[in-house]
Amino acid sequence: MSLTAKEAFSKLPQKLHTFFIKYPPRPFASYAEKPSTINDPAMNPFLPNKNPETGRWQGSKYSLRRSADLFKLAYKFGVHDLLPPLPKKFYDDKYDNKNWMRGVLNHKMHKWERNLEDKIQAKKEAIANMDKTIVEARPSYKKQLHKRQSRKRTWW
Amino acid sequence: MSANGIKRRLQKDFSRLNKALRAQETKSNNRMVLPYFEQDYDLVPKHEQKLDFTQVGLAEGDLVYITKGEHKGKISTLFRYTPEFDTVYLSDVSEKKVVPPTQWFEQQESHLIDYPQQIPRDHVRLAAKDIDSAGKTYYIVADAVVYKDKYYDDRYKQWLPKRFVKHHESIEVPWPGPPTDPKDGELSTDEQVALEKTYEVQSIAIPPVPIGALDQLRNPHSKFKSKILTELDARRLTAPEMPLSKEQKIYLAKKAQQPPTSVKDLTEEMKQLIGEKMAQHLNQIENPYMKIHLDALSKNTTPEFEKTMKLIRETQELNKAEEQK
Numbered sequence: 001m002s003l004t005a006k007e008a009f010s011k012l013p014q015k016l017h018t019f020f021i022k023y024p025p026r027p028f029a030s031y032a033e034k035p036s037t038i039n040d041p042a043m044n045p046f047l048p049n050k051n052p053e054t055g056r057w058q059g060s061k062y063s064l065r066r067s068a069d070l071f072k073l074a075y076k077f078g079v080h081d082l083l084p085p086l087p088k089k090f091y092d093d094k095y096d097n098k099n100w101m102r103g104v105l106n107h108k109m110h111k112w113e114r115n116l117e118d119k120i121q122a123k124k125e126a127i128a129n130m131d132k133t134i135v136e137a138r139p140s141y142k143k144q145l146h147k148r149q150s151r152k153r154t155w156w
Numbered sequence: 157m158s159a160n161g162i163k164r165r166l167q168k169d170f171s172r173l174n175k176a177l178r179a180q181e182t183k184s185n186n187r188m189v190l191p192y193f194e195q196d197y198d199l200v201p202k203h204e205q206k207l208d209f210t211q212v213g214l215a216e217g218d219l220v221y222i223t224k225g226e227h228k229g230k231i232s233t234l235f236r237y238t239p240e241f242d243t244v245y246l247s248d249v250s251e252k253k254v255v256p257p258t259q260w261f262e263q264q265e266s267h268l269i270d271y272p273q274q275i276p277r278d279h280v281r282l283a284a285k286d287i288d289s290a291g292k293t294y295y296i297v298a299d300a301v302v303y304k305d306k307y308y309d310d311r312y313k314q315w316l317p318k319r320f321v322k323h324h325e326s327i328e329v330p331w332p333g334p335p336t337d338p339k340d341g342e343l344s345t346d347e348q349v350a351l352e353k354t355y356e357v358q359s360i361a362i363p364p365v366p367i368g369a370l371d372q373l374r375n376p377h378s379k380f381k382s383k384i385l386t387e388l389d390a391r392r393l394t395a396p397e398m399p400l401s402k403e404q405k406i407y408l409a410k411k412a413q414q415p416p417t418s419v420k421d422l423t424e425e426m427k428q429l430i431g432e433k434m435a436q437h438l439n440q441i442e443n444p445y446m447k448i449h450l451d452a453l454s455k456n457t458t459p460e461f462e463k464t465m466k467l468i469r470e471t472q473e474l475n476k477a478e479e480q481k
Contacts (some may be wrong), residue, residue: 001212005431011454014432014461020422020430021464026449028426076450078437079430 016074025082044084064088116122172367192254197241197274205239210317213301214235214282217332220246221297224279231283231295235272235335243274282319284329297331298322418471419464 003011023029023045038049038058062070066084071109074080075090091098106113125144126133134141162249170178178199198398209215214234222230232246253271255264282298286383303317311333321327340346357364365373375381385393400408443445 003161003430003435005435007431008435009427010432010439011450012434013454013456014458015456016421018461020426021419021468025426025430026421027429029421073453075432076453079433082430082433150353 012077012108016070016077016079020082023084025079026084027082040134046084046086051135060087084153164389170199172295190254192252197276198244199240200242206242207239209237210303212277213319214244214277214280214307215331216335217286219283220280221248221277221283221295223281224248227273227274229274234280238276242277244277244280245272246275246280249273249275282329284327296321296327298327301329330350336344417467419467420471421465421468 001066007070008017023031026125030082032040032042032047034046035047035049035057036043038050040049043049046067048057048060050057061066064087068090071080071088071090072084072115074083131145137144171180173181175198177387182195182198189313191193206212214237215222216235216237219231222232224230227249230246230249234244234249236245236248237243238245245420249272250270251269251273254267255269282301285293286295286296298321300322302320302322304320304325305318306315307318308314309316309331312331316331319329319331321329324366347443355358355364379386438450453481
């Protein structure tokens with residue numbers, strides 16, 4: 001059984017109804033995404049706003065807890081898009097657009113872990129060039145190299 | 157903590173030291189004392205001291221037999237027990253002590269005086285005197301004593317256990333009379349007067365004071381009993397109202413000038429939009445439990461909603477009245 005718009009509206013919880021009376025739904029009224037002044041017609045009730053006369057900040061009309069309650073209730077009835085922009089993220093949005101910490105994205109690791117790759121590379125190079133290094137330090141090693149060369153097994 | 161408390165904490169407390177340290181401390185103290193006034197006996201910690209004579213097993217006035225030391229074999233009367241050192245003073249057992257001339261009492265002619273000697277409790281046994289059938293006095297000494305039964309001792313004015321010689325329990329050693337009989341002072345009340353009972357409640361069903369006499373005992377017109385406050389009392393009990401400050405007055409005047417808050421209900425377009433969105437969402441839901449949950453949520457009522465709707469109705473009526481004018 002599909003509901004008509006009027007039938008559906010009758011199911012709107014009183015909490016949301018009261019809120020929409022005070023702050024009409026989005027396309028009929030615009031709301032600032034950032035804190036503004038209390039005289040601003042586009043003042044967002046979920047954000048703190050400044051009193052230009054006194055220069056003091058007024059806390060948000062709805063606390064984070066109350067705003068979260070409203071959003072979650074509106075989400076269940078599919079009207080969360082009509083609320084003014086909220087300072088918090090919810091559900092999928094919260095995880096998809098998460099501002100990850102630098103340390104979580106890139107693990108710093110221990111110093112030896114960071115240098116391990118270079119170290120292995122340097123070791124490999126040193127093993128490959130071992131004969132050259134020994135000859136430089138001890139020229140008599142050349143004879144030993146020649147001997148080894150001559151004794152090498154050939155296919156015949 | 158008070159200064160006195162801090163002082164006491166820093167002071168050396170003998171009873172807190174263990175036995176070895178106590179001995180060491182006594183030794184160092186004795187170095188500064190004349191040899192005749194040395195402290196020979198170990199101090200008994202406070203929690204181990206026997207303060208009741210039934211715990212000690214000896215009362216003042218008891219005969220005791222000395223089992224050790226230079227006075228071994230003597231029978232004497234106990235005249236004092238000191239719980240601090242667990243020692244006894246006996247009437248016939250004394251020692252010579254040297255007293256400096258500054259501390260001499262009147263008519264003293266020698267440096268040496270007889271001073272009662274402290275004897276440890278362990279070196280003393282309870283003794284008793286009796287007369288045999290031939291009329292000869294003899295003594296018995298109890299190595300140990302057992303307590304049996306209880307009786308009310310009128311001399312001590314308390315319940316006391318009966319004392320028997322251990323393993324010879326037919327021999328009872330009665331407690332001696334208290335050392336000093338209490339004497340009447342200036343302010344003391346006569347025993348007969350103190351014990352006299354002039355009135356006794358016979359039944360709780362009948363009140364001790366006749367109801368008609370209560371008004372004579374109590375003040376029926378007491379102001380603390382009247383439940384109506386006088387004007388003066390009422391004025392005294394109510395706090396004066398705080399006068400408003402200048403700023404508060406200005407703020408209230410400004411607020412009074414502002415038009416009353418008018419609230420408008422959602423327009424039809426808004427209702428349509430919200431309804432469409434909701435219908436689109438709700439029609440997609442298939443889970444029956446979710447539907448029940450949402451139904452329950454939509455049925456929730458809030459007092460705030462009622463207030464807002466009331467305000468809307470009032471503003472509508474006001475507007476209508478203005479239009480009619």
